[in-house]
Amino acid sequence: MQKQWLTIWTIAKITAKAYFRNRTALYFTIAFPLIFLFVFGALFGKSTNVSFKVGIINESNTTFSRTIAKGLESNSILKVDSSVSSLSGAETKISNNQLDAAIVLPPDFGQIANGHPAGTADVYYDPSDQSTAQALSSVISSIFAGINNRLVAYNPPLKVATRSSSTTITTPFDYVFSGMLGFAIIGIGIFGPTNSFPEMKKQGVLRRMRTTPVTAAQYIIGNVLAYISVGIISVVILFIVSKLVFHLNMYGNYLGFAAFTIIGIVTIFGFGMAVGGWAKNEQQAAPLSNIVAFPMMFLSGTFFPAYLMPVWLQKASSFLPLTPIINGLRYIVSGDKGFFQLGPELLLTGAWIIVIYFVAFRFFRWE
DSSP, rough: HHHHHHHHEEEEEEHHHHHHHHHHHHIIIIIHHHHHHHHHHHTTTTTTTTOEEEEEEEEOOOHHHHHHHHHTTTTEEEETTTTOOOOHHHHHHHTTTTTTEEEETTTTEEEETTTEOOOEEEEEEEETOOOHHHHHHHHHHHHHHHHHHHHHHHSSSOOOOOOOOSSOOOOOHHHHEEEEHHHHHHHIIIIHHHHHHHHHHTTHHHHHHSSOOOOOHHHHHHHHHHHHHHHHHHHHHHHHHHHHHSOOOOOOSSSHHHHHHHHHHHHHHHHHHHHHHHOOHHHHHHHHHHHHHHHHHHSSSSSSSSSOOOHHHHHHHHTTTHHHHHHHHHHHHSSSSGGOOOOHHHHHHHHHHHHHHHHHSSSOOOO
């Protein structure tokens, strides 16, 4: 037994050394996920600083309309283009994507009605960008709601109050971070072995190794240990950058986070091992690895939340191996659950480990 584990440990050290000497492999397992981390961090790390570039056209000569125009110009959410003086000019800029929308105060805006200034502000927008128009209309409506309350005292009987369901304070980047970890684990666990094993078969490395007393199980377990070390280094780098640059909020237990990360790496590596160990060459490995990786990459919550998908697709994607991994990491990071509270996630990943390593051991080829 001791000799068997010594063999496994030797294979792990040799594989890890070879991996860290491969600059291409290091780029795709460390640098490439870092690039995505900075891209999504830039998108979601400061998501509260939302602004709209607009033009304000005041066609009314009332004092009230001029006050409203100045108030809109001073609003931090609205970036007003002072060069816009007409609706036709604003429409041209909107069509050229130089403006998000134009706010027009018509000639009757601010005239007295029922003892108070009244009027309707028109928002002109690009019909292909409905979301911007809705968001901008909500912003202006909230501004006007405050003015209306000052003009006409009104206490609505029905109100809405928003309250957090969690005691932790999370940011959009905290949610994205777990998806980036999932993306890194895919790069390590699937694209790593599916690129290296067919190349070693082509060079005859595995054929020569087959003549030694090394078994397929020893070789696979040794590679699992090597890729765990690579994955831990990659995740640690991502974690440190996220804490220092994007101020990641880590509420969970670090030991539980590390343990579940290792489980995730072992699970996904099994798929890479199954494909890379079975494929005879790169022509077989490349399409199979894409077929395995891309559904998980786009349906498991890596780049966007699963709740944006249709209900039937959400249910189907919940059984993908990467989904419980990302969900489990997200639960730990947000502090909602501890490691031993991840019952469904641990059960599903455990089931996938049993199934995929049975396949990997059964169909491994030395050449």
